[in-house]
Amino acid sequence: MNIIQCEDLSKSFGRRNALQHVTCAIDAEKIIGIIGRNGAGKSTILNIIAGYIKPTSGSCKVFNENPFNNIQTAANMIFIDDRLSFSDYLSLEDILKFGADFYPNWQSELAYRMLDYAGLDLTAKHQQLSKGQLATFNLVYGLVSRCALTILDEPMNGMDEAIRTDFYRAILKEYLAFPRTILITSHHLQEMESILEEILLIDKGSIIAHAPLDEFKEQLISLSGPSDALADLLSETEVYAQTIVAGMTSAIVDTSKLFVSEDLLRSKGITLSHLTASEVCKYLTSKEGSDIDAIFD
Amino acid sequence: MQSLTNISLKTIVKKQVKWKAKLYISALSSLVILQIIFGILLSSSGSTSGYGRGNLSVQFSIYSLDMFLIVSAFWAFIVAILFTTKAYRIDDLSVISSRTSSAIANIFVMIIYSFIAVVIMISTFYLKVLEILLVEKQSFIIENLFISPSILLLCFSSICLFGAIGLLLGTSFKGPTLIKVPIIVLLLIFISLVSINLNSLMMLPDLIISVIYLFVSVLCFCLTIWIADKSEVSRK
Numbered sequence: 001m002n003i004i005q006c007e008d009l010s011k012s013f014g015r016r017n018a019l020q021h022v023t024c025a026i027d028a029e030k031i032i033g034i035i036g037r038n039g040a041g042k043s044t045i046l047n048i049i050a051g052y053i054k055p056t057s058g059s060c061k062v063f064n065e066n067p068f069n070n071i072q073t074a075a076n077m078i079f080i081d082d083r084l085s086f087s088d089y090l091s092l093e094d095i096l097k098f099g100a101d102f103y104p105n106w107q108s109e110l111a112y113r114m115l116d117y118a119g120l121d122l123t124a125k126h127q128q129l130s131k132g133q134l135a136t137f138n139l140v141y142g143l144v145s146r147c148a149l150t151i152l153d154e155p156m157n158g159m160d161e162a163i164r165t166d167f168y169r170a171i172l173k174e175y176l177a178f179p180r181t182i183l184i185t186s187h188h189l190q191e192m193e194s195i196l197e198e199i200l201l202i203d204k205g206s207i208i209a210h211a212p213l214d215e216f217k218e219q220l221i222s223l224s225g226p227s228d229a230l231a232d233l234l235s236e237t238e239v240y241a242q243t244i245v246a247g248m249t250s251a252i253v254d255t256s257k258l259f260v261s262e263d264l265l266r267s268k269g270i271t272l273s274h275l276t277a278s279e280v281c282k283y284l285t286s287k288e289g290s291d292i293d294a295i296f297d
Numbered sequence: 298m299q300s301l302t303n304i305s306l307k308t309i310v311k312k313q314v315k316w317k318a319k320l321y322i323s324a325l326s327s328l329v330i331l332q333i334i335f336g337i338l339l340s341s342s343g344s345t346s347g348y349g350r351g352n353l354s355v356q357f358s359i360y361s362l363d364m365f366l367i368v369s370a371f372w373a374f375i376v377a378i379l380f381t382t383k384a385y386r387i388d389d390l391s392v393i394s395s396r397t398s399s400a401i402a403n404i405f406v407m408i409i410y411s412f413i414a415v416v417i418m419i420s421t422f423y424l425k426v427l428e429i430l431l432v433e434k435q436s437f438i439i440e441n442l443f444i445s446p447s448i449l450l451l452c453f454s455s456i457c458l459f460g461a462i463g464l465l466l467g468t469s470f471k472g473p474t475l476i477k478v479p480i481i482v483l484l485l486i487f488i489s490l491v492s493i494n495l496n497s498l499m500m501l502p503d504l505i506i507s508v509i510y511l512f513v514s515v516l517c518f519c520l521t522i523w524i525a526d527k528s529e530v531s532r533k
Contacts, residue, residue, distance in 0.1 A: 043533075047531060051395070052390070052529060052530050052531055052532075053529040053530070053531060054529060063301060069395045069396050069397060069526060069528075070311060070395065071304065071305075071306050071393070071394075071395045071397070072301070072303070073399060074309075074393045074394055074398075075301075075302045075303070075304040075309075076301050079390070081532060082533035083387065083533070084390075084391055084532075085384070085387050085388055085391065085532075086388060086391055087320045087388055089320055089323070090320070090466050098316060098392065099323075099392065101312055101315075101316070102309075102312055102392040102393045103392075103393065104302050104304070107303070131485075141391075148301055148302070177392050205379050
């Protein structure tokens with residue numbers, strides 16, 4: 001069952017088109033990574049889904065309703081990002097009581113245990129926390145609220161590596177204990193690959209890929225071999241990146257346009273290697289001909 | 298799929314009012330400080346006139362609630378504007394809420410605070426009277442020791458009106474451009490018209506003035522909810 005349905009969704013801020021004709025459907029009870037470069041439109045789509053902003057055109061339905069300023073959407077959704085803020089008068093313990101009063105599925109015990117594990121002082125104020133502590137607290141707040149739709153926008157920003165690893169496990173464990181739809185954006189795709197079921201890749205305001213993780217990783221493949229053996233092959237497929245060193249070519253190509261068997265490639269001395277989801281994202285969203293080295297040449 | 302939570306707007310508004318009334322309590326302490334500074338320390342809170350004949354010199358001071366009311370109304374306007382600032386609106390996003398629920402909750406908090414402001418105002422006024430009586434040891438001609446309910450209602454409606462205008466103005470500034478410009482222009486025209494006709498308005502009985510003030514307040518509250526319902530919000 002789809003809990004989010006976007007049809008031809010566009011959003012402009014003045015002359016800038018943040019989202020352009022986005023159509024997508026998101027199933028219930030999945031962990032989905034919303035991936036894209038800075039300014040790709042990730043936060044815009046999340047803000048529309050959360051009901052904070054209106055689309056300029058098109059429609060967005062969350063739980064079969066228009067989410068904009070909708071109390072039912074708000075009751076079943078939590079949006080966690082690094083700008084989550086609370087009154088200056090509340091200590092962390094007060095915030096937990098505050099959350100418990102509003103969210104019907106709130107897990108107080110779990111919240112105390114997780115904050116104790118992270119070493120957060122419950123008497124501290126939210127704005128007194130360091131960046132990493134703030135991210136940890138916000139993530140705990142989002143997880144223990146157990147909302148049917150949990151949106152985590154860069155939840156690990158500022159956390160050190162050890163705590164990040166722990167909290168990816170915490171997200172997974174909480175998801176298993178109470179299945180819900182989790183939309184998560186992060187610049188650490190490699191780290192969170194293990195918990196994702198689907199990836200939704202946004203680039204320049206458009207969705208360029210939406211697929212289960214394994215299917216997504218198979219979209220591109222790396223080919224390496226003698227340049228003359230690869231030349232014909234590369235002319236027939238879409239090449240995302242190519243390097244030639246001493247007569248040997250390495251290229252990233254679109255798998256769907258590669259109509260050659262693996263055995264045939266091996267016979268020509270061409271080796272295939274699979275890419276990580278992070279690498280696929282990088283190549284699918286890199287600008288044509290963009291090369292940082294070219295700036296310094 | 299897990300069952301969805303069904304919560305009514307009324308339940309959310311109740312919870313928001315409960316928390317907001319607690320969290321914004323510092324606004325009331327600021328009113329107490331303002332009343333002490335303006336009502337007791339800086340001002341005599343009364344209009345003074347005097348005359349003399351031969352060795353006799355008589356001086357009259359009329360003590361009234363005016364200064365306390367002006368301070369309270371100004372306070373209500375500022376507090377209402379503060380309630381609509383970005384920091385407060387972003388705080389609302391941390392729990393179940395919509396712009397509509399937050400606007401309604403702000404209105405209820407404003408009404409509750411207006412009641413409390415009247416109590417603070419009257420208490421400070423009596424403190425002032427006590428100070429004159431005990432410290433300055435002046436003679437009193439008491440016209441009305443107990444403030445009449447119609448005066449209390451007038452004080453409440455005046456504070457409420459200024460709070461309502463503040464909420465409307467603050468919400469309009471954050472609303473869609475197509476709405477905010479006409480609302481702000483209309484509000485400015487209304488304020489200028491009231492200022493011009495202030496004398497004729499003041500000639501009306503207290504109860505009628507209170508009803509007019511309350512009617513305008515309700516109108517401002519309704520417009521506030523309507524604009525909030527159309528407004529976008531962002532944590533950025």
